[in-house]
Amino acid sequence: MSRPFTPKVLTANDLIEGDAVWLTADETWSRDMADAELLEDEAVAQERLIFSLTQSDVVVGAYLVDAEASPAGPVPVHFRETFRTRGPSNYAHGKQVGA
Amino acid sequence: MYTYNDFDENFVRERVAQFRAQVERRLDRSLTEDEFKPLRLMNGLYLQLHAYMLRVAVPYGTLSSKQMRQLAYLAERWDKGYGHFTTRQNIQYNWPKLKDVPDMLDALADVGMHAIQTSGNTIRNVTADHFAGAAADEIEDPRPVAELLRQWSTDHPEFQFLPRKFKIAVTGSPTDRAVTKAHDIGLRMVRNDAGEPGFEVIVGGGLGRTPMIGKVIRAFLPKADLLPYCEAIVSVYNLLGRRDNKYKARIKITVAENGLEKIQNLVETRFEELKREFNGFDQELLFSIEAQFQPPVFRDAPTAAFEAYRAANPAFRSWSDTNLSDHRAEGYAIVSVSIKKHGATPGDATADQMRVLADLAERYGHDELRISHEQNVILPHVHKSDLPAIYEGLREAELATANIGLVSDIIACPGMDYCALATARSIPIAQEIAERFDELKLEHEIGELKIKISGCINACGHHHVGHIGILGLDRAGVENYQITLGGDGTETATVGERAGPGFAADQIVPAIERLIAAYLDIRNDSDETFLQTYRRVGLAPFKAALYPEKEAQNAA
Numbered sequence: 001m002s003r004p005f006t007p008k009v010l011t012a013n014d015l016i017e018g019d020a021v022w023l024t025a026d027e028t029w030s031r032d033m034a035d036a037e038l039l040e041d042e043a044v045a046q047e048r049l050i051f052s053l054t055q056s057d058v059v060v061g062a063y064l065v066d067a068e069a070s071p072a073g074p075v076p077v078h079f080r081e082t083f084r085t086r087g088p089s090n091y092a093h094g095k096q097v098g099a
Numbered sequence: 100m101y102t103y104n105d106f107d108e109n110f111v112r113e114r115v116a117q118f119r120a121q122v123e124r125r126l127d128r129s130l131t132e133d134e135f136k137p138l139r140l141m142n143g144l145y146l147q148l149h150a151y152m153l154r155v156a157v158p159y160g161t162l163s164s165k166q167m168r169q170l171a172y173l174a175e176r177w178d179k180g181y182g183h184f185t186t187r188q189n190i191q192y193n194w195p196k197l198k199d200v201p202d203m204l205d206a207l208a209d210v211g212m213h214a215i216q217t218s219g220n221t222i223r224n225v226t227a228d229h230f231a232g233a234a235a236d237e238i239e240d241p242r243p244v245a246e247l248l249r250q251w252s253t254d255h256p257e258f259q260f261l262p263r264k265f266k267i268a269v270t271g272s273p274t275d276r277a278v279t280k281a282h283d284i285g286l287r288m289v290r291n292d293a294g295e296p297g298f299e300v301i302v303g304g305g306l307g308r309t310p311m312i313g314k315v316i317r318a319f320l321p322k323a324d325l326l327p328y329c330e331a332i333v334s335v336y337n338l339l340g341r342r343d344n345k346y347k348a349r350i351k352i353t354v355a356e357n358g359l360e361k362i363q364n365l366v367e368t369r370f371e372e373l374k375r376e377f378n379g380f381d382q383e384l385l386f387s388i389e390a391q392f393q394p395p396v397f398r399d400a401p402t403a404a405f406e407a408y409r410a411a412n413p414a415f416r417s418w419s420d421t422n423l424s425d426h427r428a429e430g431y432a433i434v435s436v437s438i439k440k441h442g443a444t445p446g447d448a449t450a451d452q453m454r455v456l457a458d459l460a461e462r463y464g465h466d467e468l469r470i471s472h473e474q475n476v477i478l479p480h481v482h483k484s485d486l487p488a489i490y491e492g493l494r495e496a497e498l499a500t501a502n503i504g505l506v507s508d509i510i511a512c513p514g515m516d517y518c519a520l521a522t523a524r525s526i527p528i529a530q531e532i533a534e535r536f537d538e539l540k541l542e543h544e545i546g547e548l549k550i551k552i553s554g555c556i557n558a559c560g561h562h563h564v565g566h567i568g569i570l571g572l573d574r575a576g577v578e579n580y581q582i583t584l585g586g587d588g589t590e591t592a593t594v595g596e597r598a599g600p601g602f603a604a605d606q607i608v609p610a611i612e613r614l615i616a617a618y619l620d621i622r623n624d625s626d627e628t629f630l631q632t633y634r635r636v637g638l639a640p641f642k643a644a645l646y647p648e649k650e651a652q653n654a655a
């Protein structure tokens with residue numbers, strides 16, 4: 001028995017910069033997870049994953065991952081994904097300082 | 100020190116040019132990621148959580164000051180001003196941009212360095228005792244042999260697609276500072292009954308998800324037979340090693356599944372064949388390499404200035420008590436520079452710090468630096484009269500922490516702050532433990548204690564061989580830390596025992612504190628180290644300290 005579908009976002013790393021990006025509803029990639037399209041329908045999520053296969057010249061290693069709705073936009077469920085929205089905890093580097 | 104000959108230079112330059120073209124083809128879309136990934140990995144370029152990561156080999160851990168300055172330059176020009184020294188004597192840059200990597204590799208080639216075979220199922224960077232050529236207890240400098248192995252293994256056509264990665268470590272002393280028993284092949288120099296130097300050959304050690312201590316496959320191998328013998332081991336493994344399951348593909352599993360005896364017979368048979376083919380060219384090569392590793396000319400000078408400074412300056416005294424080791428030359432010392440300032444990231448050095456280290460090595464240390472597997476930097480040849488100046492130079496650069504071998508000299512892998520495979524963070528745990536024990540002012544009282552932390556079961560942080568090992572896991576979406584006790588990475592190597600259920604992130608430091616309080620309580624005297632106490636009394640009293648509630652329940 002497969003588990004019930006939980007909402008997801010499609011995420012990847014940028015080809016040149018290597019940082020985390022998320023797929024938006026208009027099929028562009030954003031560096032801010034809040035802009036991401038929250039995929040609440042499994043069929044749509046699969047469709048987006050297939051779309052990502054055509055994006056190999058923009059991003060690397062796309063995958064679907066759990067997310068939740070919030071007033072500001074989708075937010076992560078798992079701590080690993082939270083770190084991807086921020087950057088490392090030992091230095092103020094990465095997205096937490098907008099770089 | 101070894102300098103590249105024309106062949107090395109051309110080879111490395113050619114590889115950079117090839118990679119530059121590959122990056123261009125990736126960026127102009129003519130290569131897909133599936134096509135490009137193996138190519139970038141062959142050149143040490145990984146993709147992590149927040150960015151690419153470039154892993155640069157520091158062969159047998161040895162650097163000149165010029166090379167160290169170039170590492171600083173790379174950090175500043177193409178990264179965020181620092182580099183991370185790892186347990187495999189590599190340096191990792193955490194923030195390179197894909198388009199810049201070919202320039203970084205060219206800049207490395209300018210000083211005879213590269214990132215080749217720092218990834219993939221090849222023979223990786225050969226690591227060596229970081230005190231090589233300097234240690235008082237050494238039989239011979241193991242680095243010529245390590246360089247020979249490097250030349251033999253680099254681009255070796257038969258060994259580019261092994262069943263899995265393959266790691267070799269060498270030590271020239273019976274004392275094992277290179278963790279040889281946790282490598283695919285470990286080479287420990289010993290003497291035979293006739294007093295000739297040779298190697299004890301250890302095979303099938305490894306950490307990761309199935310930690311194993313290597314087994315002795317040959318108790319004494321004459322030095323001259325080293326290359327054919329290693330080639331025999333790797334070629335037997337290449338045929339016999341499993342390719343159906345990557346978790347069973349390392350040679351440790353091949354040895355465990357087939358039995359040491361069978362492997363030994365196959366290796367000896369293959370060795371007899373290969374030995375005939377080698378017909379001496381490897382020995383000529385070794386002699387020419389050895390000529391490049393001549394010890395520096397040591398000077399004969401008084402050390403009174405050192406003694407006087409020691410007597411006058413308690414901070415210097417404390418530093419010289421913990422951070423110096425015996426040198427084989429009279430009046431000299433080996434300096435271990437701690438890259439573990441309390442609260443800082445283990446193994447991270449800024450570009451400025453790298454330059455200070457380079458300057459000190461050039462001025463006082465015969466131009467040599469080493470990277471240790473414990474993520475520290477070594478100045479191997481320092482005359483004692485120069486120690487006060489070195490100490491003051493280090494102090495200004497925040498590099499004079501007196502904690503080598505103590506609680507806060509922690510090995511930590513990058514963990515989930517950087518690594519895409521991680522299940523939890525390791526760096527913040529290391530930072531918190533170091534800060535806590537600094538605050539308690541207990542670490543000198545506690546004495547020798549090795550804490551090692553990994554952010555997942557791959558065990559890059561060597562946690563299995565830590566006296567206290569910490570493994571970060573993901574338990575139902577929360578970081579959780581499991582403790583192992585009694586591990587040892589030296590010639591008496593042991594895999595640590597799991598102490599019990601894991602601890603939440605905010606409970607791990609108090610747990611370590613309870614463990615150490617228990618040790619202080621039960622040790623015979625201050626000469627009995629944590630590991631010795633553990634070996635004497637076993638797990639039980641430490642378990643009781645870790646899980647006091649359980650203990651209370653049992654008593655009730």
Ligand code: HEM
Pocket residue numbers: 145147152184185186187191263266281304305306307308309349511512513518519520557558559560561
């Ligand atoms: C992108 C970062 C890294 C990746 C993807 C990675 C990957 C791995 C994997 C998959 C293993 C397990 C191999 C096996 O059991 O067959 C491993 C082991 C190991 N790695 Fe890493 N690692 C990374 C960073 C590091 C760092 C930073 C260090 C040094 C501090 C390191 C040193 C080691 C060591 C010492 C082992 C265990 C020895 C053994 O191979 O059995 N790795 N690594």
Ligand code: SF4
Pocket residue numbers: 512513514515518519520521522553554555556557558559560
């Ligand atoms: S042990 Fe795990 S988390 Fe740490 S560097 Fe290795 S693969 Fe990454």
